[in-house]
Amino acid sequence: xxxxxxxxxxxxxxxxxxxxxxxxxxxxxxxxxxxxxxxxxxxxxxxxxxxxxxxxxxxxxxxxxxxxxxxxxxxxxxxxxxxxxxxxxxxxxxxxxxxxxxxxxxxxxxxxxxxxxxxxxxxxxxxxxxxxxxxxxxxxxxxxxxxxxxxxxxxxxxxxxxxxxxxxxxxxx
Numbered sequence: 001x002x003x004x005x006x007x008x009x010x011x012x013x014x015x016x017x018x019x020x021x022x023x024x025x026x027x028x029x030x031x032x033x034x035x036x037x038x039x040x041x042x043x044x045x046x047x048x049x050x051x052x053x054x055x056x057x058x059x060x061x062x063x064x065x066x067x068x069x070x071x072x073x074x075x076x077x078x079x080x081x082x083x084x085x086x087x088x089x090x091x092x093x094x095x096x097x098x099x100x101x102x103x104x105x106x107x108x109x110x111x112x113x114x115x116x117x118x119x120x121x122x123x124x125x126x127x128x129x130x131x132x133x134x135x136x137x138x139x140x141x142x143x144x145x146x147x148x149x150x151x152x153x154x155x156x157x158x159x160x161x162x163x164x165x166x167x168x169x170x171x172x173x
Contacts, residue, residue, distance in 0.1 A: 003080050003107075004057035008035055011055065018051050019044075042066070046073040053103075056080060064089035067104065071096040080107040 004022070011017040012035045019038040022028035032039035045051055046069060053076035056066050064084050067077045077097070083106045084090040097104045110116060122128050 005031065007055050007057050007080070012037070019048070021045055042069075046070055046075065052076060053078065057107075060085050064092050067093045068096045071100045071102050071104070074100060074102065076103045076105075078105045078107065082106075 008017060008020055008031055017035060017037050019040040020028055020031045020035065021040055021042050022031065025039075028039045031037075040048065045054060054066075054070045055078045056063055056070075057080040058066060060082050063079050063082075067079055070077050071093070077093075079093075083104075084093060093104060096102075119128075123131060
C-alpha cells in the first residue's frame with residue numbers, strides 16, 4: 001500500500017520487522033533488501049511461527065479477507081485505516097479476533113499525535129470548557145484513491161478526534 005514503506009521503516013526501527021510481502025514481487029524484494037529482512041508470500045507469513053502479528057497496509061477492499069486469514073492463523077493484526085468498507089466486513093474481522101482471542105488495531109495514527117493528545121487532556125480537564133460544536137476543515141484532500149472515498153480515507157481521523165475529545169459522545173448541539 002501507499003503507506004506500507006513508512007510502516008516497514010518504523011517496524012524496523014522498533015526491532016520487530018521479520019519479513020515483508022507485496023503483491024508486486026519487485027517492490028517486496030526492494031523493501032526486503034532496503035530493510036534487511038525476508039521477503040515472504042502472505043501464506044508463508046501466516047505459517048511462520050516466528051511471526052506473531054501482521055500489518056495490513058493494503059487496499060481497503062482486501063482488509064477483511066487478509067485480516068481474517070491472519071486471525072485464523074493466530075496472528076494479531078494492525079490494519080491501516082479504514083478497517084473495512086462495510087459494516088459486515090468490520091463485524092467479520094471483530095468476530096474473528098474475538099474467536100481467536102487476538103488483538104486488532106486500526107491505524108488511526110493522528111489520535112497519538114502529541115498535539116491531539118494535549119487537546120484531549122485539556123478537554124477532559126475542562127480547561128477549554130464544554131464542547132458544544134466541532135468543525136473540521138481540510139486544506140488538502142490528499143491523494144485521489146480509487147479503492148475508497150475520502151469519507152473512508154480522511155474522515156476517520158476527524159471522527160476519531162471528535163470521539164476522543166468527547167468520550168465517545170457527540171457534542172450536545
